[in-house]
Amino acid sequence: KAGVTQTPRYLIKTRGQQVTLSCSPISGHRSVSWYQQTPGQGLQFLFEYFSETQRNKGNFPGRFSGRQFSNSRSEMNVSTLELGDSALYLCASSPGSPGVITEAFFGQGTRLTVV
């Protein structure tokens, strides 16, 4: 069974630009979550999607947005990039059935550098 696939692995962008990151979950998983990892703040929850609907959102500005497609693939977008957005962005997938907690499987991440 293929794991969680994130593309691209590495990305360099300039301040003010926007960026789109992609995540393909494990086949059959309907929940996709996104996390930002930085040395200073650690791992922080961005948002979670289940069946194309955002179920939960973390404390990030509106510049951070996401969506999920009918095949469960997800994208996150960051507009008007700032230097502080440089981070490892991790995607996690899980079956996501409401009220049922199982483990989340993580992708290898996308390393975003803003210059």
Added chain:
Amino acid sequence: AQSVTQLGSHVSVSEGALVLLRCNYSSSVPPYLFWYVQYPNQGLQLLLKYTTGATLVKGINGFEAEFKKSETSFHLTKPSAHMSDAAEYFCAVTSSGGSNYKLTFGKGTLLTVNP
């Protein structure tokens, strides 16, 4: 709100020695607890999880953890450290209340294994 505290941002052990990584959580509802490991430039890999039932949980690579409700702890142990255990370890908590998946992570503990 939930929170996780990992005592010790850096733990150093000798090969063959006991590994003990500490995790304390705060949760107003029954928690679900996880330990993840991260190798450099990689995503997170699940070591073990506690959802319900047996409080002593065994995971991969010889790791185990014990859920102690009275102490709000979920410490990770391994009887004998191996060089390949050198990595960063994260404790995380979530709950069945509300939406899944929103993991709250600790700041991480970097494990160094000395030959």
